[in-house]
Amino acid sequence: MSQNTHPDEDVKPVDKKGGATSNSLYLARSLSDILVRGGPLIALILLSAYLSVATPYFLRASNLINVVRQSSITAILAVGQTLVILSAGIDLSVGAVAAISGSVAAVVMTQQFNIGGLTFGPLNFWAGLLVALAVGTLAGFINGFIISRSRIPDFIATLGTLTTLRGIALLVTGGLPVPSHLTATELKGYLPEQMIWLGNGSILGIPVAGLVALLTVIVGWFILRYTVLGRSIFAVGGNRDAARVSGIDIDRTKIVLYAICGLMAAIAGFVLAGRLNSANALMAEGEELRSIAAVVIGGTNLFGGQGSIIGSLIGALIMGVLSNGLNLLNVSAFWQRISEGLVIILVVVFDQWRRRRFGQ
Numbered sequence: 001m002s003q004n005t006h007p008d009e010d011v012k013p014v015d016k017k018g019g020a021t022s023n024s025l026y027l028a029r030s031l032s033d034i035l036v037r038g039g040p041l042i043a044l045i046l047l048s049a050y051l052s053v054a055t056p057y058f059l060r061a062s063n064l065i066n067v068v069r070q071s072s073i074t075a076i077l078a079v080g081q082t083l084v085i086l087s088a089g090i091d092l093s094v095g096a097v098a099a100i101s102g103s104v105a106a107v108v109m110t111q112q113f114n115i116g117g118l119t120f121g122p123l124n125f126w127a128g129l130l131v132a133l134a135v136g137t138l139a140g141f142i143n144g145f146i147i148s149r150s151r152i153p154d155f156i157a158t159l160g161t162l163t164t165l166r167g168i169a170l171l172v173t174g175g176l177p178v179p180s181h182l183t184a185t186e187l188k189g190y191l192p193e194q195m196i197w198l199g200n201g202s203i204l205g206i207p208v209a210g211l212v213a214l215l216t217v218i219v220g221w222f223i224l225r226y227t228v229l230g231r232s233i234f235a236v237g238g239n240r241d242a243a244r245v246s247g248i249d250i251d252r253t254k255i256v257l258y259a260i261c262g263l264m265a266a267i268a269g270f271v272l273a274g275r276l277n278s279a280n281a282l283m284a285e286g287e288e289l290r291s292i293a294a295v296v297i298g299g300t301n302l303f304g305g306q307g308s309i310i311g312s313l314i315g316a317l318i319m320g321v322l323s324n325g326l327n328l329l330n331v332s333a334f335w336q337r338i339s340e341g342l343v344i345i346l347v348v349v350f351d352q353w354r355r356r357r358f359g360q
Contacts (some may be wrong), residue, residue: 040298040314047318051325058328065207069200069275071320072209073098073268073284077291078298078312079220080140080264083257085295086224088237088304089147089154095287096165097139097262098269099280103169105132105270106178106279109192125192132270133263139165140262144255162288169281177280191277199274209271213313216264220309229256237304293344294319302348 051058058064077094084091107113109128112121123131139161146157179190201208224230232253235243244250268287273279298315300307322343326336 040311040318043297044314044318044321047321047325051321051328055325055328058325061205063324063328065202065205067317067320067324068210069207070324071316072207072213073272073275074287074290074294074319075213075313075316076216076264076268076271077287078294078316079216079309080261081291082295082298082300082307082309082312083220083223083233084154084261085292085300085302086233086237086304086307087254087257088240089254089257090158090292091140091143091258091261092155092158092288093139093143093162093165094261094265094268094291095284096162096169097136097265098272098284098287099282100139100165100169100172100269101132101136101266102269102273102279102283103173103178103281104135105129106191106273107172109195110179110190125194128192128195129270132266134266136262136264136266136269137259138262140259140265141255143262144258147258148251148254166281173279173281175281177278179278191274191279195270195274196277197274198271199276209275212267212271213316216267217309217313220264223260224309229253233257234305237301237306239305289344290319290340291316293340293347296344297347 048058077098081091081094105128108121108123108131109125110122112119114120143158143161146152146161147154150157198208198212203211224233232243232248235246235248236250236253240250269279269284272284276283294315295307295312296302296315297318298307298311298313300311319340322340323336326339331339
């Protein structure tokens with residue numbers, strides 16, 4: 001006599017092999033997310049942990065404040081650089097834009113100058129700040145215009161403007177620091193106290209330069225997350241042809257992006273001049289490479305379409321902590337340059353490997 005089992009009472013055996021496979025896939029995805037999204041933060045924590053053991057000076061409050069102050073310039077530049085790289089571009093002129101913006105502002109705030117036969121200056125702090133922002137934005141606009149209208153590769157165009165802007169800055173300053181010894185002693189031309197405060201001051205123990213950097217990070221994050229421009233940036237960097245078909249004006253987007261990048265460079269140059277209590281045509285030299293390194297270390301794809309502002313901030317902190325740690329460990333300045341260059345190469349290699357390995 002056979003027994004019939006109700007269909008609802010059928011019990012199917014559990015596929016243990018299938019469950020194990022799904023768990024493995026879940027773990028692989030989790031590892032991928034950690035490496036792609038949390039990799040920079042993990043690297044910062046590990047580097048800081050090593051330095052805290054290797055030298056007793058690293059975790060001192062005065063040293064941490066110094067790290068923030070030193071990293072702030074790179075962080076500000078990295079915000080603009082992130083926007084450009086996300087669109088599959090690159091700006092090698094940010095250091096030169098920072099230098100010419102800070103130098104022009106310093107000149108007009110410490111000296112008299114003639115325009116059309118009329119004598120102006122010295123200008124006050126706010127007028128000098130506006131001049132710096134205008135110079136930087138104009139320089140960025142020129143970069144974007146050349147790239148979009150002349151179809152010159154971003155790398156070549158900004159490499160050319162890097163040299164050109166450095167030369168113009170040397171002409172503006174006469175190859176001397178501003179204010180020069182003559183300007184300071186005989187003409188009594190000094191940089192405004194507010195400018196010095198931006199570079200060296202603090203609020204509740206937090207460096208003002210760091211707060212300025214944090215503000216620019218918030219602005220950059222807001223642009224990417226909540227504006228049409230932000231969506232256009234990811235679209236242009238991810239697939240330019242698809243972005244064009246969808247109606248995005250790629251040329252206008254590029255021009256706006258480079259203008260914003262120039263604006264960020266001007267802010268960095270102004271803050272840097274305040275920190276140095278002087279401006280010169282060669283300041284911020286090498287910051288273009290440091291800003292690019294910070295962006296890539298922070299997880300932004302060097303070929304565009306993927307990345308974040310927060311990641312670039314972490315990347316800037318990693319660069320700052322690394323430089324500070326090498327100084328504390330009494331590493332020769334020559335070896336420091338070698339180390340920073342190797343770090344950039346290794347980070348780019350690791351970035352490409354993890355994207356191929358985990359399909360990012």
